[in-house]
Amino acid sequence: MVNLRIPGPIPVDDEILETMGSPMINHRGPEFKDLLYKTTEGLKTVFATKNDVYIITGSGTSAMEAAVVNTLSPGDKAINATVGVFGNRFGIICERYGVDVTTLSFPFGTAVDTDKLRECIEENPEVKAVMVTHNETSTGVSNDLEKIASVIKEYDKLILVDGISSVCSIPIETDAWGLDVVATASQKGWMLPPGLAFISFSEKAWEAHKNSTMPRFYLDMAEYKRYYEIGQPPFTPSVSCMFALDVALDRVKQEGLGALYERHSIIGKYTRDAIRDLGLEIFPVSEDIASNTCTAVSVPEGVDGSSLVEKMRVDHKVVLAGGQSTLSGKIFRIGHMGITPQEDIQQTINALREVLPTIGFNK
Numbered sequence: 480m481v482n483l484r485i486p487g488p489i490p491v492d493d494e495i496l497e498t499m500g501s502p503m504i505n506h507r508g509p510e511f512k513d514l515l516y517k518t519t520e521g522l523k524t525v526f527a528t529k530n531d532v533y534i535i536t537g538s539g540t541s542a543m544e545a546a547v548v549n550t551l552s553p554g555d556k557a558i559n560a561t562v563g564v565f566g567n568r569f570g571i572i573c574e575r576y577g578v579d580v581t582t583l584s585f586p587f588g589t590a591v592d593t594d595k596l597r598e599c600i601e602e603n604p605e606v607k608a609v610m611v612t613h614n615e616t617s618t619g620v621s622n623d624l625e626k627i628a629s630v631i632k633e634y635d636k637l638i639l640v641d642g643i644s645s646v647c648s649i650p651i652e653t654d655a656w657g658l659d660v661v662a663t664a665s666q667k668g669w670m671l672p673p674g675l676a677f678i679s680f681s682e683k684a685w686e687a688h689k690n691s692t693m694p695r696f697y698l699d700m701a702e703y704k705r706y707y708e709i710g711q712p713p714f715t716p717s718v719s720c721m722f723a724l725d726v727a728l729d730r731v732k733q734e735g736l737g738a739l740y741e742r743h744s745i746i747g748k749y750t751r752d753a754i755r756d757l758g759l760e761i762f763p764v765s766e767d768i769a770s771n772t773c774t775a776v777s778v779p780e781g782v783d784g785s786s787l788v789e790k791m792r793v794d795h796k797v798v799l800a801g802g803q804s805t806l807s808g809k810i811f812r813i814g815h816m817g818i819t820p821q822e823d824i825q826q827t828i829n830a831l832r833e834v835l836p837t838i839g840f841n842k
């Protein structure tokens with residue numbers, strides 16, 4: 480068996496896969512209506528929100544794009560606080576749509592510095608929105624979203640969150656923290672295959688939507704809202720993924736969010752400790768910002784990062800993720816979101832212990 484240890488898609492168990500093999504139903508019929516309403520309520524519980532939550536058939540990026548095109552207009556000013564590749568993506572989406580975006584970037588491996596963020600907002604008082612990544616999967620860093628949101632809220636700006644690798648894995652409180660739009664995707668913490676994106680949308684986001692002149696069609700949240708009222712999706716959804724979502728949400732309910740968060744926190748720490756025991760270093764600059772869904776590890780001096788990933792896959796059937804963009808060859812990443820048995824991490828560590836000395840690592 481392959482040990483798929485990338486930060487999404489995550490391994491999916493047989494029950495979920497079998498559910499996905501169920502016969503199709505009419506997405507405009509009564510069964511789907513029940514399924515849509517039930518799953519949406521389940522999603523709201525996980526987002527900790529009374530705001531609207533919509534299900535988009537698409538990857539996480541579609542929900543990031545939806546966050547931008549439904550709240551802003553070409554020429555609007557916004558700040559993108561980024562700590563990695565996915566944060567940068569939020570900025571690129573804005574640029575493509577003509578948003579006048581100020582980039583506030585922090586070095587890879589560090590988190591958003593809220594003093595700098597405050598300064599940036601003070602210097603750009605006319606910005607409408609601030610974009611931020613909750614958990615930056617490219618660097619294995621978790622931002623203190625509660626603190627970041629509290630600063631943004633002081634200035635009454637919209638806060639658009641990439642929660643793709645955090646929601647349903649690490650604690651997030653959409654309403655209590657005042658998050659206007661939160662985007663996430665099924666193949667991360669939700670224990671599901673790729674195919675669905677989920678997005679929450681606050682009252683304030685709806686107000687912004689009224690004034691937004693951005694072009695949009697497939698991702699127009701007004702259409703999702705209009706159709707939701709009659710118990711339908713605006714377009715044909717991934718019905719199979721919807722069946723699986725229903726099962727996954729039942730499981731979340733059964734386990735409880737507290738226990739689910741605790742499980743991620745335990746496996747995250749377990750992974751980091753085991754990595755350090757091997758003599759390797761965690762890429763994030765400090766333990767308190769290290770992600771509990773994805774561990775980024777620095778490739779040691781003298782070791783070729785790509786042959787490490789290659790050897791792990793070929794010789795040990797452990798599939799790791801390399802580094803993205805400028806981190807290519809400099810880090811590798813171990814995903815541990817969703818249900819990650821400790822043995823799977825142990826096997827990864829054992830394989831690393833065998834592979835490392837063969838590619839130039841001496842502890």
Ligand SMILES: *Cc1c(COP(=O)(O)O)cnc(C)c1O
Pocket residue numbers: 486487538539540541565612614615616641642643644664667
């Ligand atoms: C995976 C991921 C994305 C990209 O999601 P896709 O589903 O591939 O579009 C964006 N942001 C973060 C933080 C991610 O982990």
